[in-house]
Amino acid sequence: MRAGELITTDLQGRSGDETDIQRAYSVLEEVMDPEVPVVSVMDLGIVRDVDWADGHLHVVVTPTYSGCPATEYIETAIREALQGAGFAFPKVSQRLDPAWTTDWITGQGRERLKAYGIAPPVGSSDKRSLVSGVAQVTCPHCGGDETEQLSEFGSTACKALYRCKSCLEPFDYFKCI
């Protein structure tokens, strides 16, 4: 038995309801991605489910990339944020299926990425756009359309490195997967 399991419910005997779930979601809106600290786990679309079971809040997340080093960090951050909000022993688990897609990044998430200097994914993640050539990406700095890919991989696996031909600035592009 792990330490937290001595606590039989998250809310001192009171069973959780829909209001608590909504409250949990608003906590999750504030849990930021460690590598792109302007987007939350909700913006990224990696929270797949929030529900009650056996007196505990259960949060299901999906990893962005198989080897994403932020996955464990994010799970811990979610647990700590929920504990800070009064959920005594929330449980966080991982689900692979269905696989995460950049289509799940919210409109707000895309705006936040752009404001941070990262071009959001272009188009939808169907197989065609993956195999066929390089996406037409807009520069997040000046809005110019004349950009070129420098490398298929940028500072992290989820990004490619681009350069703007108008303002000449390099920038990260959040790849469509």
Add this chain to the structure above:
Amino acid sequence: MTKYDDLTEFLLRLGDSALVHAQRLCEWTGRAPALEEEMGMMNVGLDLVGQARNWYEYAAERIGDGTDADTLAFRRDERAFRNLLLVEQPNGDFAVTMTKQFFYDAWQYHLLTALQHSGDERIAAIATKSLKEVTYHLRRSSQWIERLGDGTDESHQRMEKAIDTVWRFTFEMVEANDSESALASSGVIPSLADLPEQWLATVNDVFRNATLTVPDAPSTFYLSARTGMHTEHLGILLAEMQFLQRAYPDASW
């Protein structure tokens, strides 16, 4: 020598190939020809370590007795590894590295495409996830093969030499296998009968654009990942990769 059931052996083949290939990529840290390429190789390696972990976790659950993904990666000897002979080969120059990468990516791409439709849901989920990443890996390595093959005289010549060096290990990717056929007939995975042809078609397409010649089909020889009979290079790679966990078992930070 422990030989596991067909499915566990198959999972180890996938996991070990990803991990050993990733370990080779790490050797380029600080030595790649350009910063962009270094980041590219490290990110591909990271994807593969993640994929290896997913396959290992499944294999470990099947093996039981307290085995976990770390035990499989760091506490097994050379003879227990089921990785393709190709991926344990030394990096050589950038042409050899990219040739290995391309042959492996093309194999992963077609294999994972098939495995997405596995009867075993866990395999299907890991394959679907991994394929998204591998599609980018294959796109990158194909572009490099074309750029190097159809580049300067020097790069073309080095590509020919690289193909010469590693082609003989590709027999493993195109040989039929009884235990995989058994897994397919029991509905765990789809039939992989078309895999050799698909792999070769991708190699043909990319080599044509790269002005490179595809050699004759390689012949099987006595070494085989399936029996744990590796080339002399794997032991040295493992000695480095496993050092910490061997010297300080259960070390953590």
